[in-house]
Amino acid sequence: MLRRPLRIATTVQWEVPCREAGFDVHLLPEIPSLDFNRSLQQRLADGAVFQPFYEKNDIELVLDFNTAALTLSPHPQNAGEFDLTTAALGIPYVACYLDPITSTMAQVAWQDHLNVLESPSWIKWIWEGAHADEVGRLGIPNIVTLPMAAADEVFDTSPLPEPDPGPVASFMGHPATTWFQSNQSIVSGDLFAGMTAAAVRADMPDLPFHKIYFDLHRFGRPPEAADDLKTRAELTQIYYNRKFVYNAYLAIKQRDRFIRFLSQHLGDAFELIGDNWGTVYGFKHTPRIWDMRELHGRMRRVPICLNLMKSCQESGLNTRHFEITANGGFMLTYQTPELSSCFEIGKECDVFHDEAELLDKIDHYISNPDERRAIAAAGQRRTLSEHLYSHRLLKLMRLLCNAGVLPKSIMADSPTDQDAPSPTVQPPVEIVSP
Numbered sequence: 001m002l003r004r005p006l007r008i009a010t011t012v013q014w015e016v017p018c019r020e021a022g023f024d025v026h027l028l029p030e031i032p033s034l035d036f037n038r039s040l041q042q043r044l045a046d047g048a049v050f051q052p053f054y055e056k057n058d059i060e061l062v063l064d065f066n067t068a069a070l071t072l073s074p075h076p077q078n079a080g081e082f083d084l085t086t087a088a089l090g091i092p093y094v095a096c097y098l099d100p101i102t103s104t105m106a107q108v109a110w111q112d113h114l115n116v117l118e119s120p121s122w123i124k125w126i127w128e129g130a131h132a133d134e135v136g137r138l139g140i141p142n143i144v145t146l147p148m149a150a151a152d153e154v155f156d157t158s159p160l161p162e163p164d165p166g167p168v169a170s171f172m173g174h175p176a177t178t179w180f181q182s183n184q185s186i187v188s189g190d191l192f193a194g195m196t197a198a199a200v201r202a203d204m205p206d207l208p209f210h211k212i213y214f215d216l217h218r219f220g221r222p223p224e225a226a227d228d229l230k231t232r233a234e235l236t237q238i239y240y241n242r243k244f245v246y247n248a249y250l251a252i253k254q255r256d257r258f259i260r261f262l263s264q265h266l267g268d269a270f271e272l273i274g275d276n277w278g279t280v281y282g283f284k285h286t287p288r289i290w291d292m293r294e295l296h297g298r299m300r301r302v303p304i305c306l307n308l309m310k311s312c313q314e315s316g317l318n319t320r321h322f323e324i325t326a327n328g329g330f331m332l333t334y335q336t337p338e339l340s341s342c343f344e345i346g347k348e349c350d351v352f353h354d355e356a357e358l359l360d361k362i363d364h365y366i367s368n369p370d371e372r373r374a375i376a377a378a379g380q381r382r383t384l385s386e387h388l389y390s391h392r393l394l395k396l397m398r399l400l401c402n403a404g405v406l407p408k409s410i411m412a413d414s415p416t417d418q419d420a421p422s423p424t425v426q427p428p429v430e431i432v433s434p
Contacts, residue, residue: 006410010063016152017389026057034068037106047071047085062086064095067104087121092405096125100312111233128316130208137210138236139223148319149392150326167271168366169304174274176251176311193219194245208314209246251311261355299329307333322387325379330372348379
């Protein structure tokens with residue numbers, strides 16, 4: 001007897017991938033705000049809406065996006081305490097983080113945030129290896145690591161059109177930091193650790209911040225299981241405060257410096273699409289393109305789509321890697337350690353490491369349009385065959401089944417995804433059933 005499809009409650013971002021992967025999808029209830037930064041009090045109020053929805057639809061898994069659908073319910077025995085609504089019903093909860101864990105639940109005190117993060121039924125899906133390692137080092141359990149992906153859509157796979165006249169290279173995004181725009185609240189004593197890590201990174205580019213902080217220079221110790229919640233929260237908050245200036249360094253190193261450089265050296269041949277560049281740096285730019293069809297069309301029409309990292313990334317890929325290639329654009333991207341696990345460099349995209357190489361690569365690919373088109377087509381084939389959200393979702397489900405979180409029977413008739421990159425669960429975490 002075949003098992004019915006897994007019943008998943010999810011947000012609109014995951015609706016199509018879940019259906020494409022063959023699951024029974026139930027969109028979460030509409031409430032005034034699914035802001036992933038809202039307060040604990042609001043999440044408790046939302047729990048009263050979500051709990052009957054889960055029960056009525058016999059939900060077996062909740063798949064969230066940046067904790068927007070994380071709700072709470074009063075603890076049945078302990079007055080004044082609360083559980084995840086999903087935990088109270090025995091439902092696994094997976095939050096897919098587009099951003100670092102510190103960028104969500106901003107209206108929640110860190111001690112309360114950490115307390116919720118440590119829930120044994122909450123599985124944190126993190127895109128980047130370095131951030132997953134860091135979170136595990138801070139003692140947060142149940143971490144799954146999978147690369148980013150492109151949304152499941154209908155893509156234009158026809159040969160690329162002739163480029164529009166005008167710019168030869170385009171970057172579509174916003175400044176990675178506004179740290180240099182105004183006064184900041186970080187005290188000077190918190191700057192030394194971050195600047196030391198930046199200096200170390202210049203000589204040892206593969207060493208992430210948490211290893212420099214905890215192991216190499218021993219600025220502090222990581223939280224331990226024997227520590228009480230208050231101590232764990234204090235140690236974690238100190239760690240992230242000291243990392244702040246390091247993130248500002250990464251923002252310049254991996255994105256903003258190249259925008260300044262190309263603005264100076266290419267002039268009108270460089271197109272900058274995004275918000276706040278004029279306010280922060282005084283750079284000429286056009287506003288962000290809100291219409292996704294228009295944005296994706298632009299990726300196909302500009303000869304070179306430049307991709308640059310945000311300040312929160314040390315090793316991984318961002319959404320643009322997959323968005324540009326899925327739409328058939330030619331991607332020239334800043335080198336990142338995890339790129340080669342998803343794309344063949346030089347055949348499905350290309351990379352640069354510094355300003356001189358960036359100009360050389362732009363000149364090369366403008367002069368060799370056939371090579372540029374062949375690389376763009378190969379990159380699109382790779383992404384559409386291996387790097388869509390539905391591919392990642394099948395990997396996630398297999399991992400959860402193998403860990404005993406979900407019954408293995410749910411994957412019996414699912415499409416195979418054996419050729420896609422394998423997911424990892426970062427040590428020392430363990431996925432546990434609720």
